[in-house]
Amino acid sequence: MPTHEVANQVPPLVGHDVADDPALLAGLRRYDAEWAEPELRDLGRLAGGERAQEWGRVVNENPPVLHTHDRYGNRIDEVEFHPYWHDLMTVAVRHGLHAAPWASARPGAHVARAAKMYVWGQVDAGHTCPISMTYAAIPALRANPALAAEYEPLLSSTTYDYGLRVPSTKSGLIAGMSMTEKQGGSDVRANTTTATPAGDGTYRLVGHKWFTSAPMSDMFLTLAQAPGGLSCFLVPRVLPDGTRNPIRLQRLKNKLGNKSNASAEIEYEQAVGWPLGAEGAGVRTIIQMVNNTRLDCVLGSAAGMRYGAVQAVHHTTHRTAFGARLLDQPLMRNVLADLVIEAEAATTVAMRLAGASDRGEETFRRLGLAVSKYWVCKRAPMHAAEALECLGGNGYVEESGMPRLYREAPLQSIWEGSGNVAALDTLRAMARQPESVDAYFTEVEQAAGADSRLDDAVARLRKDLSDLDDIQFRARRLVESMALALQGSLLVRYGPTAVADGFCGSRFGDHGGAFGTLPSGVDTEAVIARAVTV
Incomplete structure (x- = not known):
């Protein structure tokens, strides 16, 4: 029918290489992981293909289902x-996104893994949750050398072996974490779950966990109150004798986003756990896991921003309005360039932090990760909203994929500590490890003299840090300034001139509260070209 002729609609963005990302590839090469580029490109082409995109769509439209009992009434x-969930997990595990750096001493191993996580996570963010936790669990597991010797090879195996069986009999394992409780949330020291010594080296755990990530995992790292204080335990789903550990899945959360992934409330009913570290050292033990999952929060937010910027540029390239392509409208170019700049700033700092993991720069990483976790994850929801708006009404419908991006965006700011937790953690790091402040400024001031706007921002920051009055009240503003200075320094040193100039001219100068308020003079054509993938 003539009334149904389709015109001025945008072709699907499919058949491209998601890894064709200038900021990502530059970071890969800068931090000793250029050897991983061929595999990253293979993964990028798979991520940009029709099959993988269909996997991501379907698993979010068909979320996991909890079965508490079988047909006979057995728990x-x-x-x-x-099934597509398992396809996504298989690819992630095969490419080592879950644990490869711990099994290899190769320089750049954490950077290579971060780049692959960033690329593959753009297909579906939900399944990267158990992948991330498995990656993060291994350092904490090493607090018990005997358990690490038994399970680390299986956790780092590149075989995805789904199903509840005795862990030692499987060809690969996935780990989760179980920390928060309904009365405490981020205040894990308020946990009430108890752990009673059984006399054989194990403990019996009793309690309710409010938000247990990836409840189908083979084992959890969990916190419980032992006689000596809050402690960390390894709790498997299946015990060595083949019986089910009494871990009861009460319900799955009905979440805003992250629909493909299961998150559960669970109860331990005398569940068997093995200690990781000494009694009372639970936070110190599990914080090793948290610090690694926080890096993945930054990576996940950066990946979402890259996805949104690419989709916005693609749409506006093919869509016309008022007699011209949307891409050619001056105000739209301002918006698009601003989105690309924000995405590149996030990607660049994420890769720098992954590089710090490889190079053992723990002092810098401690503070750099805290400020980046706060700011990059805070920017993601605003970025997603603006990218969606570039598609107009087409972006508001589910088929575009943008609503899924929008729902996903707030998660990274909440997971592993909300904005306030991240901001206060920054203050705590500076107070407890003053050397981390020196390491931070050593990093930032490598760009000294290259851009006067950045220099002025760093000078203001030093002045603000010298004033301790009401510092908790001012923490968000302070941490934002630290994050921007770090991103600006990295872009000035390593980014293209157009991106660095646009960032410094807006984030340290004349910039409004919304995206699309870049000052005149920014080379928007050069910036936007960095988000063109086909």
């Missing part, structure tokens, strides 16, 4: 996933 506590 089974199992989670059923769409």
Whole structure:
């Protein structure tokens, strides 16, 4: 029918290489991981292909289902996933996104893994949750050398072996974490779950966990109150004798986003756990896991921003309005360039932090990660909203994929500590490790003299840090300034002139509260070209 002729619609963005990302590839090469580029490109082409994109769509439209009992009334506590979920997990594990750096001493191993996580996470963010936690669990597991010797090879295996069986009999394992409780949230020291010594080296755990990530995992790292204080335990789903550990899945959370991934409330009913570290050292032990998952929060937010910027540029390239392509409208160019600049700033700092993991720069990483976790994850929801708006009404419908991006965006700012927790953690790091402040400024001031706007921002920051009055009240503004100075320094040193100039001219100068308020003179054409993938 003539009334149904389709015109001025945008072709799907499919068949491209998601890894064709200038900021990402530059970071890969800068931090000793250029050897991983061929595999990253293979993964990028898979991520940009029609098959993987269909996997991501379907698993979010068919979320996991909890089965507490079998047909006969026996308690089974199992989670059923769409088969495509297992396809996504298989690819992630095969490419080592879950644990490869711990099994290799190769320079740049953490950077290579971060780049692959960033690329593959753009297909579906939900399944990267158990992948991230498995990556993060291994350093904490090493607090018990005997358990590490038994399980680390299986956790770092590149075989995805789904199903509840005795862990030692499987060809690969996935780990989760179980920390928060309904009365405490981020205040894990308020946890009430108890751990009683059984006399054989194990403990019996009793309590309710409010938000247990990836409940289908083979084992959890969990916190409980032992006689000596809050402690960390390894709690498997299946015990060595083949019986189910009494971990009851009460319900799955009905979440805003992250629909493909299961998150559960669970109860331990005398569940068996093995200690990781000494009694009372639970926070110190599990914080090693948290610090690694926080890096993945930054990576996930950066990946979402890159996805949104690419989709916005693609749409406006093919869509016309008022007699011209949207891309050619001056105000739209301002918006698009601003989105690309924000995405590149996030990607560049994420890769720098991954590089710090490889190079053992723990003092810098401690503070750099805290400020970046706060700021990059805070920017992601605003970025997603603006990218969606570039598609107009087409972006508001589910088929575009943008609503899924929008729903996903707030998660990274909440997971592993909300904005306030991240901001206060920055203050705590500066107070407890003053050397981390020196390491931070040593990093930032490598760009000294290259851009006067950045120099002025760093000078203001030093002045603000010298004033301790009401510092908790001012923490968000202070941490934002630290994050911007770090991003600006990295872009001035390593980014293209157009991106660095646009960042410094707006974030340290004349910039409004919304995206699309870049000052005149920014080379928007050069900036936007960095988000063109086809």
